[in-house]
Amino acid sequence: MQVKNPPHLESLLPVFESLDAERIHRKRMLAGALRIFGRFGFSEGVAGHITARDPEFPETFWVNPFGVSFNRMKVSDLIRVDEEGKIVEGKHKNLNQAAFAIHSRIHHARPDVIAAAHAHSIYGKSWSAMGKLLDPITQDSCAFYDDHAIYDDYTGVVLDASEGDRIAQALGDRKAAILKNHGNLTVGLSVEEAVWWFISMERCCQAQILVESMQRSPQLINPEVALSTRNNEVGFPFAGWFSFQPMWQDILAQYPDLTD
Numbered sequence: 001m002q003v004k005n006p007p008h009l010e011s012l013l014p015v016f017e018s019l020d021a022e023r024i025h026r027k028r029m030l031a032g033a034l035r036i037f038g039r040f041g042f043s044e045g046v047a048g049h050i051t052a053r054d055p056e057f058p059e060t061f062w063v064n065p066f067g068v069s070f071n072r073m074k075v076s077d078l079i080r081v082d083e084e085g086k087i088v089e090g091k092h093k094n095l096n097q098a099a100f101a102i103h104s105r106i107h108h109a110r111p112d113v114i115a116a117a118h119a120h121s122i123y124g125k126s127w128s129a130m131g132k133l134l135d136p137i138t139q140d141s142c143a144f145y146d147d148h149a150i151y152d153d154y155t156g157v158v159l160d161a162s163e164g165d166r167i168a169q170a171l172g173d174r175k176a177a178i179l180k181n182h183g184n185l186t187v188g189l190s191v192e193e194a195v196w197w198f199i200s201m202e203r204c205c206q207a208q209i210l211v212e213s214m215q216r217s218p219q220l221i222n223p224e225v226a227l228s229t230r231n232n233e234v235g236f237p238f239a240g241w242f243s244f245q246p247m248w249q250d251i252l253a254q255y256p257d258l259t260d
């Protein structure tokens with residue numbers, strides 16, 4: 001993505017005086033993001049994970065522990081996992097092997113990626129069964145125009161790092177991938193951004209499913225306009241970060257204990 005953040009808004013981005021302060025921020029955003037996933041109803045049993053790279057030990061990442069409800073997630077529940085899948089920090093003992101197999105290889109392949117999000121949300125997984133990219137049918141869907149991929153090799157629950165590598169390869173330098181017959185995966189330069197892309201993509205899948213249920217073909221936004229809308233208005237990293245902010249304000253007001 002070549003587009004820079006708008007200079008007049010850059011002052012809104014947090015500045016950290018230490019790696020510790022940055023870590024605390026990332027963990028707060030991660031716990032809040034998981035609560036937001038819970039509020040959207042993105043949980044499906046124990047499936048779904050969001051990761052955030054540690055600022056001091058960037059080969060490790062923070063993730064939600066296996067089998068803990070999104071709706072109850074607190075900062076103190078998060079676990080830190082190393083490149084071998086060992087839990088090196090946190091009170092919980094269980095790591096979702098699929099979370100490790102997918103996210104560790106994405107973080108490895110994409111040094112720019114701070115966070116990655118994946119869940120079996122209903123519209124994302126429904127659309128994934130089509131094996132098709134999203135079309136530029138709305139302003140919001142332009143964020144994903146020519147910036148998402150399809151991973152079309154479903155072979156069962158992802159437990160193997162080599163499949164994580166293939167997913168990372170399909171993702172390339174894009175912001176999102178549709179894992180066919182499975183669900184969506186999004187990444188970002190911040191937790192805030194990755195999570196906003198996931199939510200927005202879910203709703204874009206919902207919109208396209210609705211549109212395709214009508215008996216007429218949708219009118220597509222032309223490629224030049226879709227690209228410019230993505231690059232300059234709705235689809236660059238700051239736009240993702242900024243779009244997350246109202247949800248963060250709401251979730252923190254509703255569940256102030258999430259930062260415990």
Ligand SMILES: [Zn+2]
Pocket residue numbers: 047048098118119120182183
């Ligand atoms: Zn999954």
